[in-house]
Amino acid sequence: MIIVKLIGGLGNQMFQYAAGRCLAHKYRTELKLDIRDFKNYTLRNYDLNGFGIIENFATSSDLSRILFPSDRPAVKFFKRVLWNISRIQPVEYIKEKDYSFQQSFLKLPDNIYLDGYWQSEKYFSDIENILRKEFGVVNLLTSTNQDLAERIKNCEAVSLHVRRGDYVSDSKTNSVHGVCGVDYYSNAIDMIRERIDNPCFFVFSDDSEWACSNIKPDASTIYVKHNDYSRDYEDMYLMSMCKHNIIANSSFSWWGAWLNENPEKIVIAPKKWFNSKDMDTRDLLPDKWHKL
Structure with missing residues (x-):
């Protein structure tokens, strides 16, 4: 499972979706969208529903599996033990380090949570044809x-x-x-x-x-x-x-x-x-x- 955090305007959301979609395609796994931050974001709303994307929202259960950097070591250890017993895979938190393309992104594993803007086509050029189709307008134009x-x-x-x-x-x-x-x-x-x-x-x-x-x-x-x-x-x-x-x-x-x-x-x-x-x-x- 790949979870991607969405925030910002339509263009930003498209970059975030595209980066997550590329990794999900690579691992043949599901992509889930975290739209929680729009509850308190006054400038923009979640806007990808005008396109033919795979719209699959992260649940509270999905989000509870994220191992944030702020988790204390003992808490992380306890969570891992609990999830290993229940055979639930934890989700590693990945924060964008800076604005330039990060080559290491393409080698990230499955079961991650992406937090960033990922504004370069280099993050998703491998699935260009898929994205052109999914970013097609689904409703009739006025x-x-x-x-x-x-x-x-x-x-x-x-x-x-x-x-x-x-x-x-x-x-x-x-x-x-x-x-x-x-x-x-x-x-x-x-x-x-x-x-x-x-x-x-x-x-x-x-x-x-x-x-x-x-x-x-x-x-x-x-x-x-x-x-x-x-x-x-x-x-x-x-x-x-x-x-x-x-x-x-x-x-x-x-x-x-x-x-x-x-x-x-x-x-x-x-x-x-x-x-x-x-x-x-x-x-x-x-x-x-x-x-x-």
Whole structure:
């Protein structure tokens, strides 16, 4: 059994699921999702139910088997003896050490609890095809999104994502992440226009007013602003349908670009992902993506 802790927004949850799913596939065992922390997490909700994932939630019995580092040695010993008698396998607690890819992750054993963000495709590249299928939208798109999807199919569509929201409103979050400025988007748009004839930009944002006022490509542009948080997975799906992607320093648009199956896609991403220089992001962006 692999248990993975889920927290954060949709993109973060997808990274966490993907890492756990890879290990569960390797050992042909079940993956269980620990969503307890959403009870006290006010910024986001559990959001993976819009996809065709294997949705199997950890029970209190499953979670009671976790050997946390804070357990006193005597308690750990007692638990192991008790579980050996009852033939119940304990679950080892694994905490992500830092933000860069940890090669040791791929050698982790079965029966573990994963606590981290695991934000690199290197954690799950072995099951790319499985994830592309499981991260497919299971419910019918709204009629508005169906119409928009048809427009995306019939043009040289480029998704452009502006992430603001709590990156701006929450001082703690802002100090960690910061936001991509107008210059970044202007340079990214110029790069696309140098390489693509007649691009049509589809602008997605959690701050539509700011995006409409500040992101103005000298090209055909459609501002997508009708989907709220309850249907954010549809925004991600629409991003993935575009032929090319300009992403923000956001795991949400990271996944929109990663799920894009166009073999000739151009993905432009910000070099600066965090305000903090202590965050090692060298493994975050796939090698073929352009960094600005």
